[in-house]
Amino acid sequence: MTRQPEQDPVEDSERQRLTAPELSWAVRALVRAAQEVDQELARRLELRPLDYSALNHVMSGSVPLGSAELSGRLGISTGSATELVDRLEEAGHLHRRPHPSDRRRKVLEPTDAAVARTLGALQPLFERLDALVEQFSPEEQAVIGRYLRAVTAHFHDFARATSAQDDPVPSHRRTPHHDHLHRPFRPVGCGPRPPLSLVARRRGRSRRQCRQRPAEGIQRRCRHGDGRTQPGRVPRSDTAPVMTGPFARTVGTWGRWVLLATAMTQAASPALSGFTGESASDPVIVPPGPFFGIWGIIVIGCVASALWGLPRERAATAPYARVQWPVSLAQLGFTAWLLAAVSSPVWSVPVFLLMLACLGVALRIVVTTPTEPLTRWLLGTSVGLYTGWAAAAVWVNTATVLPGTARTNPAYLGLLLLGAMISLVVGAVLFRAHPGFVAAGAWALLGVVVSTSAAGAGVLGIVAGAGLAVVGAAAVLVRRRHGEPMAAARFPR
Known part of the structure; x- marks a missing residue:
């Protein structure tokens, strides 16, 4: 017997405004549940949402990604993407390797430990889904699979058609100042991180050293919702190792x-x-x-x-x-x-x-x-x-x-x-x-x-x-x- 889904208040609210087939409502509920799984997995891996999204793109990408491609996927500048990759690499989540056809470039790969930890956390869910499949006949499985793959194809078409239109700032013109428009998470009361070149001039360090320890002793202004400002510190990543460089x-x-x-x-x-x-x-x-x-x-x-x-x-x-x-x-x-x-x-x-x-x-x-x-x-x-x-x-x-x-x-x-x-x-x-x-x-x-x-x-x-x-x-x-x-x-x- 299949488990009956719980009442979804979001779906109840949408049903009052929209009319759609029952299968479409089921797909929408599935998408929301997948988002909840991502949030829980990020919490278990102790990653901020942006770091988890980057690691998810690297793990699930059909082609190898570099820092530039990752910046386009996340909607941030290439400099911010490089800083994010450095943080994940130092924490042991991914590593760089030479591009298979262009030795001047580097592509990103998840480490074996990160893959094992992610799949280990998802193992109970995999087992439940495998058990759920056995409740349907082969003919029913074929119909369900055909429908879900068609839905997936429509999702991909929609994402490719709208991704270029939804970006207010082209990636080649984006600076770290624009990143707060795209980041899914930023601590309350803190604006965007200052450019690394400015931080390096303040501290007398190179850009590489500043990228490794951006939060050390850097005072800046944080803008609040009412327009007021007060001194603050650049938030430090929870995944950054204590000792780097x-x-x-x-x-x-x-x-x-x-x-x-x-x-x-x-x-x-x-x-x-x-x-x-x-x-x-x-x-x-x-x-x-x-x-x-x-x-x-x-x-x-x-x-x-x-x-x-x-x-x-x-x-x-x-x-x-x-x-x-x-x-x-x-x-x-x-x-x-x-x-x-x-x-x-x-x-x-x-x-x-x-x-x-x-x-x-x-x-x-x-x-x-x-x-x-x-x-x-x-x-x-x-x-x-x-x-x-x-x-x-x-x-x-x-x-x-x-x-x-x-x-x-x-x-x-x-x-x-x-x-x-x-x-x-x-x-x-x-x-x-x-x-x-x-x-x-x-x-x-x-x-x-x-x-x-x-x-x-x-x-x-x-x-x-x-x-x-x-x-x-x-x-x-x-x-x-x-x-x-x-x-x-x-x-x-």
Whole structure:
């Protein structure tokens, strides 16, 4: 049985003004639904509407597009199109390659990671449409297909006939000042971005450097709807990497060695610090010794991901160029935490918090940056496990430095477990329920359940078990909303 469509208020309003066959109304509803799919897909990919439209043209174009052709499709100047392409290329969504017949030109291609992520997000929709086809007989499918292809042909004819008439400014005469007439999105209160040549003169930088970091320190005037103006800043793209250009290459060159050195130091620090691990005076919420074996997996993963990111090309591009220093600081923090745990345990808590902050920044970068599958799996798993364990362990570590009888007070220990649960739930949302993060956090809470049950602290065991269930439920809900970030994409037939 086919699913009945929901009542569409837009269609109800149009029916009062127009008369058309039912099939025409169905096509109009299909077009509106396709626009909603585009909006949702842009949100999942964390792209502004104009960036998503550009990426959609590159992915769906029948012929290879260059920056000039893309500017005509989007209705913006060639300079603005070049800036947009630079932003998408630096974010890992597309790349340039030589034109097959004209080596002086460059054409745009989506990266494998961007295609896989897009098709992975659309996979549930593909499956539903495939299942819907099976509800019709072959004869009905042939009729429906013939009608839809004819509708598509009429749409193409209409677009080709009206595109030249609807453009008030020819592309060869358009400047960045005209772009606000065509852009589908611009933050409220902000006018068009100033020309790059003007920005470069203000800052004393080249046009290339200004294109890479257009928002840094540039003050301009933003015009409001009532004609008033006030100082403002050029909006910064959400997809632009933190480090770009020559500075990124310099940081990537040094950062890769720092990442490897701190990973090796972290691996050797337990033996050099004299840290013995468990203590007879540990609170009951500290997991048993076998649960700390996850540290071995984390340390090995950090060394392996540092070695994988050692090649210069990989080290100077996202996500490695952006996570080298946060992860290096976290790995140094681990060594400092061991030294503090031996000599001055009170200082181990702020060191752990600093580690957690650095790891959170790194994991957020990993889950939001398209990259090759092996990098996403190796780097993402090591940083995800590290962050998930740290998010729970920082609260358990706090229990070990409580004074006197507070270590055995169920109220204090229950509050710490509640804090661990909240941290893991917030992390599941921020990091899109990354499997490494969720698995490490669940492993820590499971260790608390085992330790409290063995000690006869049934109430604390129930709290830890409830936290484990809440974290699992939050991860499931986040995955349903964002999709499987590391699932293999199914290419349409």
